[in-house]
Amino acid sequence: xxxxxNLLDLALGFDQQLLDPSPLSGKVxxxxxxxxxxxxxxxxxxxxxxxxxxxxxxxxxLAFARPFSHYDRILRKLGCNLAAQKTNxxxxxxxxxxxxxxxxxxxxxxxxxxxxxxxxxxETVRKxxxxxxxxxxxxxxxxxxLEIAATGSNSDRVLDFxxxxxxxxxxxxxxxxxxxxxxxxxxxxxxxxxLHMVCLADVVIKAEPLASGLANDVHGQLIVLNKGxxxxxxxxxxxxxxxxxxxxxxxxxxxxxx
Amino acid sequence: xxxSIFRKLRDGGEEGExxxxxxxxxxxxxxxxxxxxxxxxxxxxxxxxxxxxxxxGLVLITFSRSPSFYLQFLKQKGIVVSSSSKxxxxxxxxxxxxxxxDQSSNGVTEGSSLIKLHKCVSDLKRLFSSIIEAGRELVGxxxxxxxxxxDSVNExxxxxxxxxxxxxxxxxxSHAQVSSIxxxxxxxxxxxxxxxxxEYVSTMKANxxxxxxxxxxxxxxxxxxFLVHQDFGKGRFHVRFKLRKGRVRVMSEEYHVDHLxxxxxxxxxxxSVQFNLQLSEKERVExxxxxxxxxxxxxxxxxxxxxxxxxxxxxxxxxAPLSSGELQSDVVSSGKDGEIxxxxxxxxxxxxxxxDPDDDLDI
Numbered sequence: 001x002x003x004x005x006n007l008l009d010l011a012l013g014f015d016q017q018l019l020d021p022s023p024l025s026g027k028v029x030x031x032x033x034x035x036x037x038x039x040x041x042x043x044x045x046x047x048x049x050x051x052x053x054x055x056x057x058x059x060x061x062l063a064f065a066r067p068f069s070h071y072d073r074i075l076r077k078l079g080c081n082l083a084a085q086k087t088n089x090x091x092x093x094x095x096x097x098x099x100x101x102x103x104x105x106x107x108x109x110x111x112x113x114x115x116x117x118x119x120x121x122x123e124t125v126r127k128x129x130x131x132x133x134x135x136x137x138x139x140x141x142x143x144x145x146l147e148i149a150a151t152g153s154n155s156d157r158v159l160d161f162x163x164x165x166x167x168x169x170x171x172x173x174x175x176x177x178x179x180x181x182x183x184x185x186x187x188x189x190x191x192x193x194x195l196h197m198v199c200l201a202d203v204v205i206k207a208e209p210l211a212s213g214l215a216n217d218v219h220g221q222l223i224v225l226n227k228g229x230x231x232x233x234x235x236x237x238x239x240x241x242x243x244x245x246x247x248x249x250x251x252x253x254x255x256x257x258x
Numbered sequence: 259x260x261x262s263i264f265r266k267l268r269d270g271g272e273e274g275e276x277x278x279x280x281x282x283x284x285x286x287x288x289x290x291x292x293x294x295x296x297x298x299x300x301x302x303x304x305x306x307x308x309x310x311x312x313x314x315g316l317v318l319i320t321f322s323r324s325p326s327f328y329l330q331f332l333k334q335k336g337i338v339v340s341s342s343s344k345x346x347x348x349x350x351x352x353x354x355x356x357x358x359x360d361q362s363s364n365g366v367t368e369g370s371s372l373i374k375l376h377k378c379v380s381d382l383k384r385l386f387s388s389i390i391e392a393g394r395e396l397v398g399x400x401x402x403x404x405x406x407x408x409d410s411v412n413e414x415x416x417x418x419x420x421x422x423x424x425x426x427x428x429x430x431x432s433h434a435q436v437s438s439i440x441x442x443x444x445x446x447x448x449x450x451x452x453x454x455x456x457e458y459v460s461t462m463k464a465n466x467x468x469x470x471x472x473x474x475x476x477x478x479x480x481x482x483x484f485l486v487h488q489d490f491g492k493g494r495f496h497v498r499f500k501l502r503k504g505r506v507r508v509m510s511e512e513y514h515v516d517h518l519x520x521x522x523x524x525x526x527x528x529x530s531v532q533f534n535l536q537l538s539e540k541e542r543v544e545x546x547x548x549x550x551x552x553x554x555x556x557x558x559x560x561x562x563x564x565x566x567x568x569x570x571x572x573x574x575x576x577x578a579p580l581s582s583g584e585l586q587s588d589v590v591s592s593g594k595d596g597e598i599x600x601x602x603x604x605x606x607x608x609x610x611x612x613x614d615p616d617d618d619l620d621i
Contacts, residue, residue, distance in 0.1 A: 115358040122359065156416060160356055163413070167353055170324045182480075195286055195446050195479060206484070223484060227289070236490050 007251035008042065011224040011238045012203065014049060022057055022135035024175040027228075028166060030201035032194075034183040037220040039207035040065075041242075041249055043141055043179050047071070048078045051085050056134040059085075060124055062094045062117075064145035077247040089131055092124050096149070114150055114157045118164045125172055135175060138165060142179040147193065159196055166200055182206070202228050210241070217257070219244050259497055259509045260294075260522040263462055264301045266499075268311045270403060270437030277431045279460040280440035283453065287482035288468040288493050290513070291442035292323070293520035295409055298440060299328070300335040300519075302405055306345050307337070313437035315396030315404035317389055319349045321413035325373045335519075341372045347392040348373045355379040355413065371395075380417040382426045393435060403437035406430055411441045411456065412448070420452050424459050431459070446479040466513065467494040491515040495522060 005015055013023030029046070033039030050057045063071070071093075072082045085091040096117075121138060128136050140146065147158045168174045178197065185191030198204060206223040221241045241257075243250045263280060271277045280298075284291035299318070305311040318328060325348045329339050339346055350373050353359070357377045376388055393404040408414075414423050430436050445453045457463050468482065469489040495513045500506055514521045537545065 115356070118358055159416060160358075163355070164358055167324065170327060171353070190446065190449070190479075192447050195444075198286055198480060198483065199289060199444060199447070204483070225484060227490070237484070 006249070007238070007240045007253070008045060008205075008222065008224070008249075009049065011226075011240075012046075012049075021055060022175070024137065024177075024203075025135045026169050026173045026175065027202040028169060028176045028200050029178070029203045029205065030197050031177070031179045031205045031207065032182040033179070033207040034181060034209070036209040037207045039179055039205070040141065041244060042205055042207065042222070043139065043177065044071075044074055044078060045249065046137075046177055047075060047139065048080045050135075050137045051075075051080050051082075051090060056090070056132055058090045058092070058128045058132060058134065058136045060092045060094070060121060060128075060136065060138045062096055062121075062138070062140045062146075064096045064149065065141050067097060068093055068095060079247075089128070092128070094120070096146075112157060114146075114161045118161055121165070122168065125168060125174060129172065135173065137175040137177060138168065139177045140179065142181065143197070144181050144184055159193065162197065162200060202226070217243060221254070222251070259511045260297065260464075260495065262499075262509075263464060263497060264298055266462065267298060267405065267438040267440060268302060268305050268313075270312045270405075276461075277433075277436045278438045278462065279427065279431050280438075280462040280464060281456050281460040282440065282442035283445050283463060283465045284442060285444065285466070285468065285482070286446045286479040287485070288466040289444070290466050290491070290493075290515050290520060291444070292409065293515050294464060294466070294495075295407065295440065295442050296328075296331055297520050299407060300332065300337065302407075303332060303337050303346065304335075306405075311405075311437075313397075313403045313405045314345065315393060315402075316346045317349065317392045317396070317404055317406050318346065319376075319385075319389065319406070319408045320352045321355070321379075321408070322352065322410040324352050325350050339372070343372060345396060346372070347396055349376050349385075349388060349392055350374060351376045351379050351385075351413070355417070379414065382414075382418055382422050386426055386429055389430065390433060390435070397435065401435075403435050406436055406439040408439070408441035411443050415448060415452060420448075420455055424455050427456070427459050461500045463498045465496040465498075467496060469493045494525070 009015065012029075013020065016023065024046075031039045031042050047059065047061070050059045061071070068082070075082050082091060082093075086093065094117075125136055125138075143158070143162075146161070150157045150161075162178075165176050169176050178201075180194065180197060182194065185194045204223075204225045204227065206225070207220055208223070209220045210218055218241045221239060224238045226236050240251050240253050242252075266278050267280060282291040282294050299316075302311065302316060306313060306316060318325075320328065328348065332339055353375060354377055356379065374388065374392060376385065378384060389406060393406070397404050411423060411427075414426075427439070427441070430439050441456075443453065443456055469492050492512070492514050495511045496508060497510075498506060498508045510525055511522045512525050514523065
């Protein structure tokens with residue numbers, strides 16, 4: 001087995017590169033985290049996987065949370081040069097930090113800012129498709145900030161946006177990877193927004209702290225739930241722990257670390 | 259039992275009667291309404307093709323999956339749909355429900371005769387007329403009828419209010435040319451009243467219940483999803499029929515979803531015992547309310563359990579009169595009718611001892 005694969009890669013199905021070069025194609029991956037445990041490292045890892053040298057997959061990144069320089073620095077530590085990928089046309093970076101949209105700012109052709117954003121993405125997907133035939137991944141970091149940016153109009157707009165992104169996955173076989181925070185919605189009895197995303201997702205990755213509290217050697221645990229029924233050989237739910245290191249993450253099964 | 263739903267949908271209602279309607283209810287933990295509607299679609303399609311059904315066409319309105327997904331699905335089931343098919347129409351509310359996609363730049367066609375693109379989901383009147391129009395294209399204006407399938411009303415409910423949606427469904431049901439109709443709903447995404455309203459306008463309700471130990475009913479839908487992991491894809495399928503005379507019948511089955519689709523099987527005999535092994539939520543709450551004997555009966559005072567003699571507190575109170583002389587008690591009680599006066603010899607004598615007093619006799 002390839003030594004470079006870790007437990008998360010295995011859980012996401014990156015171990016069968018020959019059989020299925022892009023296992024996430026046409027799928028929606030939802031990463032849920034909470035205040036105690038950030039899930040952005042999962043995002044970084046999937047980024048690295050998508051942009052790895054032995055595939056030609058392309059990535060469209062919507063950054064609501066952090067600027068390009070941040071991701072550039074982190075991915076460099078993981079051994080991936082984002083700036084180079086940008087010039088290679090394998091990465092399209094949307095800096096959305098300053099995005100604000102409200103109903104007051106409707107554009108002349110009666111389309112909201114969210115719809116405009118989607119059109120841009122769709123246009124980008126079409127351009128990338130004409131360049132390469134491989135899989136395109138759309139990544140959102142993170143969805144709750146889009147919700148914040150879109151309030152003032154209707155938070156339903158975000159769900160509409162998600163719906164359209166979902167239609168991209170089925171029409172053009174893109175993958176959609178979304179980071180979202182779970183505990184924002186914890187006080188709600190029916191967090192419709194969150195539940196809607198979970199319904200759309202094919203794979204749910206949940207990052208949470210250890211139930212027993214903080215520890216030096218274990219920084220938290222990941223639960224990967226594969227909702228797809230078809231691949232029956234793969235276990236549907238996997239649970240493992242992780243330790244975040246300077247330039248990488250160590251994953252291990254609970255209790256298997258000496 | 260899933261067959262009986264299918265048969266009811268296939269046979270449709272009598273003339274002058276509302277069309278039978280089915281709500282398929284799923285939750286986040288058991289998101290298989292799509293599989294159930296796929297099962298019904300495949301069966302209805304083949305019976306329409308074989309001419310066994312009262313309806314002659316099928317109008318499918320897609321909200322949660324693209325039309326190509328359904329065409330692929332039907333193909334897997336051995337039903338090939340070509341654009342010249344005269345028995346099915348798909349109304350596509352998935353690809354562009356709000357008209358966001360720029361027409362000028364990408365050249366999305368308005369759809370073929372098979373698949374029609376519907377762009378204004380919030381306008382339910384227009385949606386209604388497009389459904390009827392699509393149906394008429396299939397079966398003509400006469401008395402021939404068609405089935406209507408809506409793959410998810412959740413999207414509809416997001417764009418319009420609940421009364422409007424249930425109004426649309428009722429309008430469809432009461433249309434003379436609609437023979438039967440079914441839709442699916444994820445009950446976790448909406449308030450309970452929405453679920454109730456939609457159940458109310460339907461004659462059948464199919465509920466997919468996950469196999470999970472839901473000991474307390476208030477657990478969050480998300481936690482349920484992670485709880486059912488090992489049994490994901492399995493569960494109970496409950497169907498409630500409202501019969502014509504007003505009777506209600508509930509039936510249950512087990513379902514199992516695999517990559518080929520959904521399978522139904524009768525509930526295994528191990529579970530069908532005559533008595534309940536588990537408490538329902540209501541029963542549990544009521545059980546907890548019961549005050550057991552000797553428990554909290556004294557409202558704050560220490561619990562007293564009668565053991566045959568006076569309690570320590572009583573002894574202290576009466577200690578003084580006793581010490582003044584034993585005769586006194588005789589005097590006090592003498593004028594009364596009858597009384598048993600008994601002075602215990604010592605505290606060594608146990609009042610209700612189970613011990614055999616002759617235990618130590620050596621005979």
